[in-house]
Amino acid sequence: MEKNKKILLIIFIITLVVRLVLAFSIPNLTYESYYHLRHVEHIKETGTPLFQDPLSYGGREVLFLPFFHYLMAFFDLFLPTIVITKIIPNILIALITITSYFTAKKITKNETASLLSSLITGFLPILFFTNSFTVETLSLPLTFLTIYAFMNINSKKHLYLYVISFLLLSLTSFSAFLVLIGFGIYLLLSKIENKKTNKAEVEVIIFSLFFFLWVQFLFFKSSFIRKGISFIWQNIPSNIISEYFPTFSIPQALLLVSIIPVLTGAYIVYNSLFHLKNQKAFLLISFVIATTIFTWLKLIMFKQSLAFFGVILAILFASFYNDMETYFNKTKLSGYNRIILPVTVLLLLLSTVIPAISSALQQDTPTNEEIEAYRWLKDHTPKESGVLTTLEEGHLVTYFSQRKNMMDNQFRMVKDVEKRAKDINALFTTPFQTLALDLLQEYNLRYVVFTPSAKEKYGITKINYATRNCFEPIFKGESKIYLVKCEIKRVK
Template sequence: METKYRYILVAIFCLTLITRLILAFTIPNFTYESYFHIEQAEHITQDGFPQYNDPLSYGGRQLFFLPLFHYIAAFFGMVLPIELVAKVLPSIFLASLTVLVYVISRKISMNETASLFAATIAGFLPIIFTTNAFTPETLFLPLIFVAIYSFLNIDKKNSLYIYMISFLLLSILHPATFLLIMGFGIYTLLSFVEGKEIHRAEIELILSSIFFYIWVQFLFFKNILLKEGISFVWQNVPPQIIQEYFPLLSIPEVVILVSAIPFLAGIFVVYTSLFKTKDKKTFFLISLVISTTLLSWLRLIESHLSLSFLGIILAILFALFYKDVTEYFTKTKWSHLKKLIPITVVILICLTMIFPAITTALDQETPTSNDIDAFIWIQENTNEGVGVLALIEEGHLVSYYSKRRNMMDTNFALVQDVEQKFKDLGSVFTSSLETYVLSILDEENIQYLILTSRAQQKYGINEFKFLSDECFELVYNKNAKIYKKHCTLTRE
């Protein structure tokens, strides 16, 4: 790599990282799901192990998850405040995608300028600009592209070791590593159909990856698999909200989320690669596109992660598109317009990616500071062991800030009657029948109810509809409202 390109790449990385950090610290709090992962990282720093037996989630239960992300966060959390780690570490992980996309793009396109544009697109993809999300996906995305790059360079000895290490880490980081496994299968099929030779080393690596992945997943999730069967793949998500986790998006929606530039360029490259150039390295990337699309369509992977992965792959394919366009102009009588292509791309990236990315960050769903103060009040002013009812996404806030039992949160695996629980939770926010609500609260052993500003906005209410002075006391009223239950239904 020439020195000037190295400097430009460093500048792209720094611009991406600084932008992410500014936005992360501008927004005071984290996304709702993040608080579960922060709590696990804190638990590791204190006890050395994740909290697989959680006494607060759903009133007490066993959890199932892969722990690598939490151990890495806990390692840094031993010397830095965990909430600082939770803002900085994901930004570094996702900013590193610029470097990874650059080296992969250069590998397949042999064009420095095209690779730099691909890196910029990857850095500012709107779908991954949730700067306040502290989740395993923030490490999964860069790590899977380390594995992809090393697989593309499998003929080199060091790359083999890098692949083995990265795949091992992926297997204990996130179940979505199956994306890569399925991509290998489609890559093998495409190569066979097109008569492309697959080297023995590739076959051995693919087979060993499949067996190792299956072994690790069975090791961590065997109880879920044995109890729920194949349905464990859908995470026991209540049917009422499964569309939120696995939405069937239209093409216009996908274009908006991954940006028009990489999407349209990706379609062009997929077409030319499958029916014209038939390059083997591009076959592998296209296989990953097909893999992601199929798994998303079958609702085997959450849409946000699948679109994030797809967007980064399309950013890499953009390098091939840029190379083809510049070469085309060189061969025509409009070759003098070639110098306008980089300027045009820069303008389009600013208009269709950078500004939407910043907007995405500013529109993240995070709890307000006033709501968090209410959850902290519960911890300071209630007895240990009481149950607290909140929105399902706020369940992790009850566990993290209030240190009290929640009725529900977003970890659904192995929860019995999850559909009925979700229905009951919604009924508390919508019903005007006090006896009906009391029966739910008694059954779930709930003593406090919190109506946050988010809940008020979600249901269009300022207070619960079933309230009576005899049974419910307003004990906190600062934007968010907290009620204490005094009544219990008499059972004969």
């Protein structure tokens, strides 16, 4: 194995080891992970996706692209749960270091610069969601594998690789649409600048577009018929939409993506747009533009867009380093060439590794004590019971307690999602017992779970209306569970 490939392997292994150490130092998964784990286990048991969910929102239709869940269900047949939830997702994300290397090498032909891109990708803080068992852990690697294969579309083996990766991406995530828009912008700008486009590129883009539309129609036909084009906005309630699409923050972006890739990437984007000296770099910049458009239109979550930006900027760093080396060689600064690499590596490690570890340690996960409370509900409550929790903890109810929740973060296809979002907040903040009982009765909720996470979210120390005559404490500890004993009688 040649030296550079050994270094690339070392970067991959170090990235993976650091991710796994952090993943296992945090005992539990992120809240949304339990939604996906539940669907994986259902496919393992039945062979079919859980499109009719009897527990989420008290019972509803769920629409999603199932490839991620089928893939993990396959691994779940012969591997322990901890392997499929913590090890496999981190392997998938760590593999982006390899894709980044080959993509950067295709653009620059510079081995050292490409290895630096791989190093940046491996320790991007925005990618250090080490305890996340979500679709993004597969869709992100597939997205960049698709882009790399497209760059080499004239090669037969890369054409096959492109077809396979894009087909799987289309069955995994809406990110496939982002890729298509990036291709479209690439073709449009190439036309404007009178750049010759490859016939094979145009053909595979057209094929990809029709396949993607067919897949979306296959899985989301009913949603499209009911909601029209608005179904792509995911039905997020207006009172919490700022949590999913926050106002753009430069300090936050610099922290999550790292300052060096952001600054060098901005330079390369500007340079490429106005000089267009590298067609392959221009393709990546088309994806930067596409991601910007998607973020502005609120078609992609803020953190997902930052993850996509981060990897692209990490790859584009190779162009910056290559230009910097060329500049030093052409000037009287050539004597400093020997120190460029060690200084660059040191700066990259300081600006990425520490924020990455900090990002991983700050993941929002339930505590062991909170999970114990939800497991207790499964063993001590009737199967058809409804349970009030915060929106984020809704998946803990359906996974650990196997009971009906009032709400979770899967909003698509829920008709009264705006009202539920308003009412769930009222149930944790109102001082009026009659209002609370009326809402609990309306949603058939027999139990109320009050955890430290709920206290932190709403800034309260207790549920003000939970008096003993109507709310019996049946589980005590850091988390409390109340049985609702009263009901509102309506006089006709």
